[in-house]
Amino acid sequence: MDTALILKKKRRLGETISKTQIDALLGRSKVVEAIVNADYRTDRFTGLRKLEFLLTELSEIPDTIGLEKTSIMLNELITHTKQGEGFSLSDGEKGVLACHQAMITLIMIRFDQKQLAEHGVDWIMKYQITQRGQVCNWRGCDLYQRFGCVGKTPCYDGLVKSMKALAEFQRAYGKDADIQQKLTAGITYILEHEVYKTMDRTATLGSDITKLFYPYPYRTNLIELLSLLQQEGYLSDERVKDARAMLASKRESDGGFKAEKIFMQSSWVPFDKLKETGEWLTDEIESILNDPLVKAEK
Numbered sequence: 001m002d003t004a005l006i007l008k009k010k011r012r013l014g015e016t017i018s019k020t021q022i023d024a025l026l027g028r029s030k031v032v033e034a035i036v037n038a039d040y041r042t043d044r045f046t047g048l049r050k051l052e053f054l055l056t057e058l059s060e061i062p063d064t065i066g067l068e069k070t071s072i073m074l075n076e077l078i079t080h081t082k083q084g085e086g087f088s089l090s091d092g093e094k095g096v097l098a099c100h101q102a103m104i105t106l107i108m109i110r111f112d113q114k115q116l117a118e119h120g121v122d123w124i125m126k127y128q129i130t131q132r133g134q135v136c137n138w139r140g141c142d143l144y145q146r147f148g149c150v151g152k153t154p155c156y157d158g159l160v161k162s163m164k165a166l167a168e169f170q171r172a173y174g175k176d177a178d179i180q181q182k183l184t185a186g187i188t189y190i191l192e193h194e195v196y197k198t199m200d201r202t203a204t205l206g207s208d209i210t211k212l213f214y215p216y217p218y219r220t221n222l223i224e225l226l227s228l229l230q231q232e233g234y235l236s237d238e239r240v241k242d243a244r245a246m247l248a249s250k251r252e253s254d255g256g257f258k259a260e261k262i263f264m265q266s267s268w269v270p271f272d273k274l275k276e277t278g279e280w281l282t283d284e285i286e287s288i289l290n291d292p293l294v295k296a297e298k
Contacts, residue, residue, distance in 0.1 A: 098158025
């Protein structure tokens with residue numbers, strides 16, 4: 001087992017860990033070593049996206065905020081993506097996309113960059129729609145024209161990433177009535193879809209949403225969605241039960257779970273090997289399926 005996962009498990013259990021132990025576990029981690037030594041560019045969209053993805057991966061590992069390379073990478077991401085409003089990987093403000101904007105906001109939250117986290121949250125509060133028929137007043141054209149993220153309905157990936165950022169912002173910096181109202185509206189939209197289904201319940205919301213992958217790129221999936229609902233206390237909601245059953249049904253005969261997809265492999269450091277029982281993936285899923293609210297139903 002990678003030593004960074006050992007650290008994550010200890011943190012999840014609430015164990016007291018000394019700085020010496022933390023440094024040793026992170027220092028011996030093959031995953032952390034690969035992430036901080038990965039090459040990336042900052043002069044094009046794909047390079048900045050890779051930097052965003054690498055920092056997203058580091059943010060999933062406890063205590064990486066203290067790594068020197070984290071600070072270097074974080075400063076580069078800020079320099080190249082912060083706009084007058086929100087964050088963009090390309091073309092200034094017109095290139096702001098809801099999913100990446102929210103992902104960068106989450107990075108700022110997890111690495112305790114409060115002012116920059118507020119900067120990203122402000123964009124979500126002003127421009128992220130949470131229901132069909134709502135009007136998005138963002139002026140950047142890529143959100144509508146190039147990628148079609150906003151039409152008659154909100155992009156589901158962008159909405160989920162944005163609600164996750166709002167949830168973690170409140171967790172880090174305290175409750176805010178307006179943020180909670182927006183978050184509740186977004187959660188309601190997710191529950192109306194029974195987490196992963198179209199409104200008429202005849203299909204899933206895309207082919208990737210039921211695939212197992214971790215960490216999460218600009219696409220979302222059952223694990224990320226259920227983790228958000230778990231954090232907000234909705235795991236026992238009747239509209240979530242089918243999604244939980246779908247996730248549990250993917251358990252292998254050895255008791256673990258296999259990664260089914262890796263997005264843009266050249267931009268990621270895989271935590272688990274594809275189509276093999278993954279320790280990181282299994283740990284993430286078990287933390288959901290073993291939640292006290294779920295176990296209380298059995």
